[in-house]
Amino acid sequence: MRICAIELPELRVEVLRATASDVPDHVPLGIVVAPAPLTESKLLGNMRLDVVSHEARSLGVRPGQTIAQARARVPDLLVRVVRPEAVKGELARIAEVALAFGATVAFDVASPGALASAFERASASNAFGMSDVVWVDVTGCAHLHGPDQQSGETMLATRLEGVIADLGHVCSIAIADGPRIAAILARSLPMDDVRCPVVVIPPGKNAGAMSGLGIDALPLPDEDVRWLVKIGVRTVAELSLLPRSALATRLGPRAPVILSLIEGDDRAPLAPYVPPEIPEEEVTLEYGIEGTEALVFVAKTLTDRLASRLAGRAVATSRIDLVLGLDAAMLREAEGDSGERDSGDREQVVSLELPAPLSSASDLLAALRPKLERLVLRAPVLTAKLRAPALVRKPQSALSLFEATPKAARALPRLVAELAADLGPQAVGKLALGDSWLPEERSRFVRMGDPTVKSSQPAQRKRRHLLSSIPEPTRVLPEPLPVPRDSVKIVRRLTRLESVEWWRHVPGERVPSVDFVYAWVLESPAWVEIDRSSGATRVRGWFD
Template identity: 30%
Template sequence: MAATHARALVSDLDFRPAEPAADMALLDRLALLALRRWSPIAAVTPSDGIWIDLTGCAHLHGGEEIFCRRLLAFCRRAGFTARVAVADTAGAAHALARFGRDPLSRAEPGATANAIAPLPIVSLRLAPGAISACRRFGLETVADLLPVARGPLARRLGLPAITRLDQALGAIAEPITPREDDEVPRVERRLLEPIGTAEAIEQVMSDLLRDLANLLRERGVGARSLRLTGLRVDGINQIIGIGTARPTRDVPHLLRLLKLRIERIDPGLGVEQFWLAAPHTEPLDAVDLGAVLAGDALMRDPARLVDVIAGRIGPRAVFRARPLESHVPERAVTRSDPMVLPGRWPAWTRPVRLFARPEPLNRVIALMPDQPPRRFEWRGRVHRIVAGDGPERVHGEWWRRDAEMWAVRDYYRVEDEEGGRYWVFRRGDGFAEDTGDLSWWLHGVFA
């Protein structure tokens, strides 16, 4: 309504000039914050809102509902009134956030049509002419549009209105152009003709890496992760990523890692545009190679080997064993970063292969209370012991649970007739019943 009409209705109405440019700048800063903290894809909507793509990252924030509640709390602390909606499509989320009943709306997967059915026609982001036509024909909600055939509906409302409806229902893709972080090193290649062969893609990777290496060198940083995005002619993005154990700008090494991912790129009818970004970078100073060039030292960097192995079998499969402060053997070691040197290991001997869980031994013959076993059966085979050493007594950690208050293990190193060396233990000290049931277990195998 006109400002004079509004002031006549509310005499103390607060009027302030609109600043669309400042509003868009604020939304852009919020989208950049979402990009850095919550999701790799965030964009400003055509109206007063932000799209955040939670695909593949919702579990990092405790699930969709928990993330939305945290997002509402963040907006309240920042002084904003916000409404959040989660749906399978961007159009449905846009409609629910602005016309839903609750500040937090969530459409179940596959139930988008039922979620937006009671919403008004204007929630579909239709043109003013299409909204007026809907009113003339008595169409008030989205549910009124769903049973109508697309042909007659397109003649009355126009084809753009049908496109908006199909986008909200998921029948037509609605790609989101994400907000790009200017601080992230990023290079681009636009091709004259689409490419689809592995050799051509490899050449583009090499060109992009050289450009990115120059950019990283200017900033004095090295890449810890790279993300390559290829835009196909049908508008679908193909994304692959790699990570490194240490920051690097070595083009041949990074190209070797990217080549391991080429088979994951589906070129379709061809890829016409590529982007290469380094989302995670770390400072990388000059390396002193004086001793290496003089021949006094040999340059050995295990980071390259770690990167190649992790690229083939996964980063979680490459780790280094690190000691922990614990007397119980299965708790005295953990996995750590393969590039981080472990602390000092205990002085006592431990087997090369330590089982995650001790395995029971059957038909054990041993002289109580302190002698190693002379015979035992393990995995269906009988082992006759010719030499043994021990015991090494390990007490339970009483501060963890009451069951370990008096628990005792007596460990022995034994060798059988065939030369196999094993690490076995007996539960209990052989005197008090509270210390253990005197059962025998095998906990590890020596080399």
């Protein structure tokens, strides 16, 4: 089983910097991970730091120190609180994006102060204090990225690293046989300021890759690590030379796991993460926004995140809903209401039906922007949630080396979505062939993405027989143009219509009988109708 492990050592710092606007980029930062109602104003000096930023580590601050100890070293240390649900939500987003690279994903949230996680990983010996991992099962996926397994997995890991970097995260990636060994190798990679490290271990070579690591990379408590160092064992290779019986006695119940990892045997299963049925993204704003420009900026962030989730599922959406949470106090003041309101009354929903399914962030934002620019907010916006309730399969097409991809095919869905947002979905559509010989009913307007039109069609499309071998006009006039009979120079008689749809006429009313001819009128080829009863001639269209 080939497993790709994505190690995210700076995840909590990145989550804080992405959500807090008052945190500068390059200041020493300490983080306390705690649920509500703990806030920054309630932090005490004896509370311990769970995570520290790279800038704080370079100044001597370490996880596990109290806030007072850390500020004794760095007086300008900035301490903030991060919610556990925010970290879990970000890991879920990364796991959903990673679905584009493998069929099964899982993630592990590191717990502050825990010695071991769900996969027996010790956090006390980790240099970063804690770490978070996302796993992707990439078994059988190497041939999609390269000619052989080694180069294909290397390219897969490189592309995955680029996707994670686009999400704003620093990571290290390792591919090996088994999730625990892949996570250990990813955590042991040296971080680089230029690019994220990537390593691919060939199948069956786990033991050789583990032998070069230090014993602190294994999921061992601190007392076991200190004991091994005292007896001169500092690497996994040296640990593998010790007698198994004595080592098992010292390690206790963890011995089977440690010994299997030393030998490169990792058969731990993944606990698959199943994403929610309806993908959604939500942001909470520190201050209420009232202008449309600020709202469009928030919508851009939401569309970027939602598009990454859609890409992981290989789907597109035919509808998006933007739910805006309004300031209840300002809403009561604006509407002169002092009573309590339901949660639905404090929300303003912007729904957009997309005639053609969209999936990219730029297309979703372009379709949503006209709605937001015309939106009148009832009160300042405090929260914004973007949902994609209607998902459809995204069509995939292979690229050709000899034929260029038509640009119109890519630009048309976005253009149609923008027109639908501006004019309304009822005013955007296409012309379809009508099942009639009457010229005014030969073409009809069909709204794009109309579900009623699709449901009315049979499973086997009916073959139409209303197209003949005679020339058809390229332009049909909205109203017939009467012309003198002597100005019409008939070139070819096309067809004769007699008693067409006679049941629509009142009994006793004359059913028109006409001839259609190809003729020259005003020095242009025209589609001319001749009434056989009265002899009147009318131009109904033109041939280009």
